[in-house]
Amino acid sequence: MRQTLVAGNWKLNGSLDSIKQLVSGILAGIGDTGDTAVAVCPPFVYIPLVSELLQGSKVALGSQDVSDQDSGAFTGEVSGPMLKEFGCRYAIVGHSERRALYAEDDEFTARKFAAARRAGLTPILCVGETLEEREQGITEDVVARQLDAVIELEGIGAIGDAVIAYEPVWAIGTGKTASPQQAQDVHAFIRGKLAGLDGGVAEKVQILYGGSVKGSNAAELFAMEDIDGGLIGGASLVADDFLAICRAG
Ligand code: 13P
Numbered sequence: 001m002r003q004t005l006v007a008g009n010w011k012l013n014g015s016l017d018s019i020k021q022l023v024s025g026i027l028a029g030i031g032d033t034g035d036t037a038v039a040v041c042p043p044f045v046y047i048p049l050v051s052e053l054l055q056g057s058k059v060a061l062g063s064q065d066v067s068d069q070d071s072g073a074f075t076g077e078v079s080g081p082m083l084k085e086f087g088c089r090y091a092i093v094g095h096s097e098r099r100a101l102y103a104e105d106d107e108f109t110a111r112k113f114a115a116a117r118r119a120g121l122t123p124i125l126c127v128g129e130t131l132e133e134r135e136q137g138i139t140e141d142v143v144a145r146q147l148d149a150v151i152e153l154e155g156i157g158a159i160g161d162a163v164i165a166y167e168p169v170w171a172i173g174t175g176k177t178a179s180p181q182q183a184q185d186v187h188a189f190i191r192g193k194l195a196g197l198d199g200g201v202a203e204k205v206q207i208l209y210g211g212s213v214k215g216s217n218a219a220e221l222f223a224m225e226d227i228d229g230g231l232i233g234g235a236s237l238v239a240d241d242f243l244a245i246c247r248a249g
Helices: 016-032 044-054 080-085 096-101 106-118 131-135 139-154 156-160 180-195 199-204 215-222 239-248
Strands: 005-009 037-041 059-063 088-093 122-127 163-166 206-210 229-232
Touching: 005 163, 005 206, 005 239, 016 037, 016 044, 016 059, 016 239, 037 088, 044 059, 080 088, 080 106, 088 106, 106 122, 106 139, 106 156, 122 139, 131 139, 139 156, 139 180, 156 199, 163 180, 180 199, 180 206, 180 215, 215 229, 215 239, 229 239
Parallel strands: 005 037, 005 229, 037 059, 059 088, 088 122, 122 163, 163 206, 206 229
Antiparallel strands: none
């Protein structure tokens, strides 16, 4: 039985005040989220603050990105060991916004995945197709290519210790959610592809769905066989909305 994981990706949002409020709202209601594992991924600069606020709670901390380098002359980067030092457990890699807006390709994403693992962080590897790719009928090819880059660099075993997030680009921040069946189809494809390489890894790996998940649609998505939770953008910025999704897990 895979544990359900609900992770909030706060993206480029928040201030000292709003983040303190958000965390205290989440902590106030976290007691009735049962066995669901919960994580939040603040912008880098707020990680020390959030790390302190989360002390002693079940809410884990993650970063939204990680450098492919561990240290050195790489201006502007934040490394895995730094994130680990501030209590991060997870690091998102290959989010579609990084891929599309900052030209991070499959190979670079794979190196970030490797860097996260070197530091003892659990990578949350994002994969997903654009609307154009879906309409061309190449969703599975795109997702397979994104996975293969990581498997080639790190091996199939590494996927077993990671989290995968399927985030169709057309459903991110658009209010358009993949239907539970549409999402399940891609999740089943991912698990089936992994099973072809290593049955144990396929059985173990958590595959999250991301893209306009809300309190109102989370339960039906999480009820699907191969959907093990969610990576939440907009709805993770409001404590009650985020908690409703956690409870759906
Ligand atoms: P939304 O939930 O705002 O669609 O964002 C999803 C996402 O990109 C999470 O990483």
